[in-house]
Amino acid sequence: MVLGPFDHDASSPALRFILLADFVYILVVAALVLNQIVRLVAARRAKSAGSRLHLRLTGVFALLALIPTVIVAVFAGLTVNIGLEGWFSDRVRQVVGSSLSAAEAYEEEHRENLAQDARVLGRYLDNAKTSTFFLNEAELRQLLGQGQAQIQRGLREAYVIDGTGDIRSRGEGSYLFDFEHPTSEQIDAANEDGLHIIQDWDNNEFRALVRLDAFPDRFLYVSRVVDGDILNLLDETKETVLLYQQLENERGRVLFEFGLIYLGFALILILAAIWLGLWFAERLSRPVGRLTTAAQKVGSGDLDVQVVEEEGDDEIAMLGRYFNQMTHQLKGQRQRLLDNTRQIERRRRMFDSVLSSVTSGVVGLDPEGRVTFVNRSAERLLDWSGDEQSLALSVAVPEFGPLFQALKSSAGEFAQGEVKVSRQGRSENLLVRMSTRREIDGRLEGYVVAFDDVTDLVSAQRMAAWGDVARRIAHEIKNPLTPIQLSAERIKRKFAPIAGEDRDKLESMTDVIIRQTNDLRRIVDEFSKFARMPEPDRRTADLSKLVADAVLLQQTGQPEVRITADLPEAPVLSEVDATMVSQALTNLIKNAGEAIETLKKKGPPDGLDPQIRVEMTTDEQGCEIRISDNGIGLPEDRARLFEPYVTTRDEGTGLGLPIVKKIIEEHGGSLTLDDAPVFEGQTHFGAMAVIRLPVTLQTETDPQTPGEKTVEKAGMT
Structure with missing residues (x-):
């Protein structure tokens, strides 16, 4: 604006x-x-x-x-x-400059002409004064008129004035009413420079003020008519050029x-x-x-949320109404889904509870044979960590692969077999049953694998079979042993004196018969012990003392092995047969020393320090006895060591560990074999036998009568 x-x-x-x-x-x-x-x-x-x-x-x-x-x-x-x-182009700048130059040339021409004529008239008057010393005012006026007439370009007015600007003489046509009184500044400028030009555009004239040197305090004051419009145009041109230059700057x-x-x-x-x-x-x-x-609240489960519905029928308002309808419908659908889910969840919990509580392992497979479900017993039996989901059964349990392939290739719906698996150095016998799962329309939905650990059952069956065999062998062999031995002795006594030169051969042969008969009798005695383990005569005994006695006995019998014992100082009482428990402990410590000897024969590792460590700890559930060595260690199929006539030594009968296991189990305990920890300063680990036995807890019923005690039996781990 x-x-x-x-x-x-x-x-x-x-x-x-x-x-x-x-x-x-x-x-x-x-x-x-x-x-x-x-x-x-x-x-x-x-x-x-x-x-x-x-x-x-x-x-x-x-x-x-x-x-x-x-x-x-x-x-x-x-x-x-x-x-x-x-x-601000060059052409415009040239036009503006030419206009200014033309106006300035016109002004300069009039200025120079007036200055020249004024100087000529001034010299004329000065010369007249010089030639005529006494020149009065009338003569001066006459001279001024003559000089004014002689100027070719003509002068409009001619005056002689003094230093105050007053008129002293006038020329032709110079009247008082046309006289423009000069200012003192103009007179001073003329007095100083000799000539001063005065521009008067309003009166259309130029005036010149010339100092007369021959006259004291006199000035020639003349004027000439010019075109004032042109001179005003000159000023305007100058102002325009100045404005143009200012705008350009x-x-x-x-x-x-x-x-x-x-x-x-x-x-x-x-x-x-x-x-x-x-x-x-x-x-x-x-x-x-x-x-x-509202959508976020719906996503978090709040289906009661409603949005404010906008007025109108545009898309935003319709979206709000549709959203409210959607949440109302979703709420009803969610309620129905929750009811169905609760029923399904109850059934699933019951199903999981049943599968988790059974001792059999159960594994669910999809139609491609990948694991989809595993119960707790399966994880325990197969030693799974829980990361086997979605793995193929042949990858998760390679031992099950052949039986699973047999089920898939057969036309039947069921397959069963006994599979031997090895987990953490232990061999287990599993009775595996596999069957198919089908949908209502008969399509294959997957497979179910169920299995039980029958290792103990197989072992018990073998033990029973070996017991029966032992009884029969002991019965059939033991009876003829005595007559054979007596007959050999009689032959030796009767025919030795008459044998002559063959007496030595006869005695050596009969000695062989007697010696082998004694060996057979010893084997038969072991068979009898294994087949007919006597009932333990239970009496209260200190297990700590029994262990200490067994250690002391073996320290004397195995001086080349360092045997150490870490036993509790307080008595550990238990209802046991001291003779049978001592026999079991002695056998285990002796086996540990024999394992070290076997390692030495096969080439011991560098820096081997033969050691046997016996440790005993107690808790509320009973006592635990650990017998560790740094011998040859346990084989991979360590579970079979408890079977009769299974041994890792050439001279062993394979009945020691089964007898020890039966003794411990007869006393309500358990015996397990595991890898021993690496002893300090050693690089090799051996075997460790772990015995768990129940103990009796002694409680003083009356502080007044310390001799009366109540004995309670602790459970076993």
Whole structure:
């Protein structure tokens, strides 16, 4: 408005005030917009519903306002610059310069002519004064008129004035009413320079003030008529050229002020667009935000949420109504699903409870033979860690692979077999049963693998079979042994004296018969012991003392092995047969020493220090005796060591460990074989026998009578 209708230039105070007011207005609106943006960014950081959409819409509106504004700004800047280039081109500059030169030449011509004529007339008067010393005013006036007439270009007026500007003489046509009194500054300038030209465009004349040197305090004051319009045009031309030069020098500032004006206007538009975008985005994002918040609540399980339905029939209002209908329907469907899920969950818990409580291992397979379900017994029997899900059965349990392939290749629905597996150095016999699972329509749904650990059953069967065999062998062999031995002795006594030279051979042969008969009798005695283990004569005994006696006996019998014992100081009482328990402990410590001897024969490791460690600990459940060595160790099929006639030594009978196991079990305990820990300073580990026996707990019933005690039997681990 100021640049246009009010016709102000770019540097006017009014325009600056308007720009300042616009600047204040922009700051206020920008502060409001910035406040809204800060709140929007804070809501975005807080992840409020609808904040992202609100921010995007605002950004889109601002971008849509900014892009055309920038394009127009570039175009306007180029247009203004091109326009200024046309205004300040060389041709325009040459035209302006030529106009100024022509006006200045006209002015200079009149100025020089008047100065020349004034000097000539002044010298004329000075010469006359010099030639005539006494020259009165009348003569001076006559000389002034003559000289004025002799000037070819003509003078309008001619005066002789004094230093105060008063007229002393007048020439032809010089009247008092036309006299323009010179100023003291003009007189001083003429007195100093000798000549001073006075421009009077209003009266259309040039006036010259010349100092007369021959006259004291006198000046020649002449005038000539000129075209005042031309001279006024000269001033205007000068002013125009000066303005043109000023604008050319301030060209950059003009562009800057124009850009500033446009920038302010663009800021107003952009801020208005952002404000409009914020308003519109808020109206659009508010229902969307409500829907987002409601959707989050629905996702978290709250189906009772309802959104405020907008008025109208547009898509936003319809979306709110449809959302409320959807949540209402979802609530009903979820309730039905929950009821079904509860029933399924009850059935599943019952199914899992049954499968988890059974001692048989159960594994579920999909149609491709991958593991989908494993119960606890299966994990225990197969020593699984729980990461076998989705593995093929032949990969998870390679021993089951042949039986599973046989089931798949056969036309039957069932397969059964005994499979031997090895886990953590232990061999186990599993009775495996596999069957197919089919859907209602007969399609294959998967397979079920069920198995039981029959290792103890097989071992018991073998033990029973060996016991029966031992009884039969002892019965059949023991009876003829005595007659054979007696017959050999009689032959030796009767025929030795008459054998002569063959007496030595006869005695050696009969000695062999007697010796082998004794060996057979010893084997038969072992068979009898194994077949008919006597019932233990249980009496209260100190297990700690029994262990200490067994250790002392073996320390004497095995001096080359370092045997150490870590036993409790307090007595450990238990109802046991001391003779049978001592026999079992002695046998185990002796076997540990023999394992070390076997390792020495096969080539001991460097730095072997033969050691046997016996440790005994007690707790509320009983006592535990650990007999460890650093001998040859246990074989992979360690479970068979408890079977009769299974031994790792050439000279062993294989009945020692079975007898020891029966003794321990007869006393309500257990015997297991495991790998021994590596002893300090050693690199080799051997075997460890772990015996668990129940103990009796002694409780004083009356402090007054310490001799009376109540003995309670502890359970076993």
